[in-house]
Amino acid sequence: MLDSFEGNPEMARARRVLSTLEPQWVWAPGERLVKGALFLAAAFAVIVTFAIFLALAVDALEFFQRVSPIDFYLGTRWTPDIEGLYGVLPLVVGTLLIAGGAALIGLPLGLSAAIYLREYAPASVREVVKPVLEVLAGIPTIVYGLFALILVSPILQTTFGALFFNGANAIIVIGIMIIPMVSSLSEDALTAVPTDLRDGALALGATRFEATSRVVVPAGFSGIGSSFILAFSRAVGETMIVLIAAGQNTGIVLDIFRQMTTLSGWIAKRATGDVAVGETVYLAMFAVGFTLFAMALVLNLTSDHLRARFREVYE
Amino acid sequence: MKAKSLAVRRLKERLYVTGFLAGIGLALAVLAILLGSILQSAWPRLTPALVLNYANSTNPETAGYAAAIVGTLWVVGLTLLFSLPLGIAAGVYLEEYAPKGPITRILQAGVTNLAGVPSVVFGLLGLALFVRVLGLGPVVLAGSLTLTMLVFPYVVITTQEAVRAVPASIRDASLALGSTKWQSIRRQVLPASAPGLLTAAILAAARAMGETAPLLVIGALFIQTFLPYGPDSPFVALPVQIYAYTSLPVGTWGGVAAGGMVILLAMLFSFNVVAIIARNRLQRQRW
Secondary structure (H helix, E strand, O other), rough: OHHHHHHHHHHHHHHHHHHHOOOHHHHHHHHHHHHHHHHHHHHHHHHHHHHHHHHHHHHHHHHHHHHHHHHHHHOOOOEOOOOOEEHHHHHHHHHHHHHHOOOOOOOHHHHHHHHHHHHHHHHHHHHHOOOOOHHHOOOOHHHHHHHHHHHHHHHHHHHHOOOOOOHHHHHHHHHHHHHHHHHHHHHHOOOOOOOHHHHHHHHHHHHHHHHHHHHHHHHHHHHHHHHHHHHHHHHHHOOOOHHHHOOOOOOOOOOOOOOOOOHHHHHHHHHHOOOOOOHHHHHHHHHHHHHHHHHHHHHHHHHHHHHHHHHHHHH | OOOOOOOHHHHHHHHHHHHHHHHHHHHHHHHHHHHHHHHHHHHOOOOOHHHHHHOOEEEEEOOOOOOHHHHHHHHHHHHHHHHHHHHHHHHHHHHHHHOOOOHHHHHHHHHHHOOOOOOOHHHHHHHHHHHHHHOOEEEHHHHHHHHHHHHHHHHHHHHHHHOOOOOOOHHHHHOOOOOOOHHHHHHHHHHHHHHHHHHHHHHHHHHHOOHHHHHHHOOOOOOOOOOOOOOEEOOOHHHHHHHHOOOHHHHHHHHHHHHHHHHHHHHHOOOOOOOOHHHHHHHOOOO
């Protein structure tokens, strides 16, 4: 009974000696400190997300005191520097048109690449194609932007009578840019589909393509859908390609061979011009940024949700 | 259901496979054309002047990237200095300490969602927080703090993968020998996952090096005729400088912009090679 020896100097000394030998005793306060510090680091992402929300919301709210949200979200003229009109619809239309067009190119190609790599490709092809896709994924978007300008634009000008700066430039190049992302995430989704399903279909006499298109792809649908939404979100937020190759026209443009711009394209363009803190145009950057952030957040959360459901089923 | 003949089904199969192959071929061709066209228009401008001269907007023959190269090294260096310890710590917490529960789920969702926030939005946060509220102005430090937030989720996710790949037996052995949790993480788990952590560093550096929009928004310079001297120095980064050149008439300035891309890609490439060599070294020492 150690307690009955309280006050005994010999016993106290023995305890001190023991405490230097027992790591849990020595390290326990430090351990808790480390754990706390690591927790704070892990909370950084949530803190930054709130900081973004706050930073955008504060200036966006001030903006909405000068321009009513109705005029902002339903207005069809975006002419801050000419008429002082702040109707954001043209930018939203441009964003959806460019991101939607890019998705039409990038999603099918990305999924095809994933299906081929996962279900058909011999090891030798995989060894070449996967690193190439990784290289494509690592190329800075500004490089894609110049590519659109010096190579894609001349072709579009001669074949479709497009302008030098045009929406199609951005659509094609962003479409290419999102291929590696779609392909690598979709491939993960296909890999997670149990082999039993595939084998079952093949055993019933399906060709490999039938097994893939009617069994494996539907089974991996939420994972693939999650990758599609994430890629669309990336296309919505893409800035440099639009800024360099799509032009500056802030009217509602539906002809993709003419100049147009997007939410992010306008923010970046306006930020490089003269702008004083507190001006309505300065605040408008944050209101547009807030709109963009909200769009991306909804897309990302949807993608997350789909992926979580997919994990529940198969992993 | 009416059965289709096997021949038709086989034909369909072959058609689709050909289609897939054509798609892959297209992607490879695009990559080759992309790099080829950049190199082709950069070729006449690939001289020492491109690296050694400062920028100007009057003479493409003498325009260069000196300030931009040094600026990028400053910004990327500081970004790594901030984001690696922070991101690795977060990754270790999420893999090793985090209890299963709603808080951990929120932290993890925060990381994945941050990875999906458009980069230009980080620029707005940097502009509001670092440039305006903290009054740093558009300097190297403001740029690297902004990019730290941007690359943070990539570091966390890569760290998590690296830590997860360390076998549980390593941890158990260390704990069984009497070390505390943190001791076994610091002395066993982290060294064992070093190659993966290096991958995190490469990813972070590559992202930070190639990002343009956030730096444009916080207000990096376009034409700077002195080298950045420290964290409180105004700066221009390589991709920002390239953008500045692309906004000049492309006929005469396209070559200078493309030349900058060759420098940027060369920096990315050499960085990757160094890291891959280092990773292979590290991997040899594993258990």
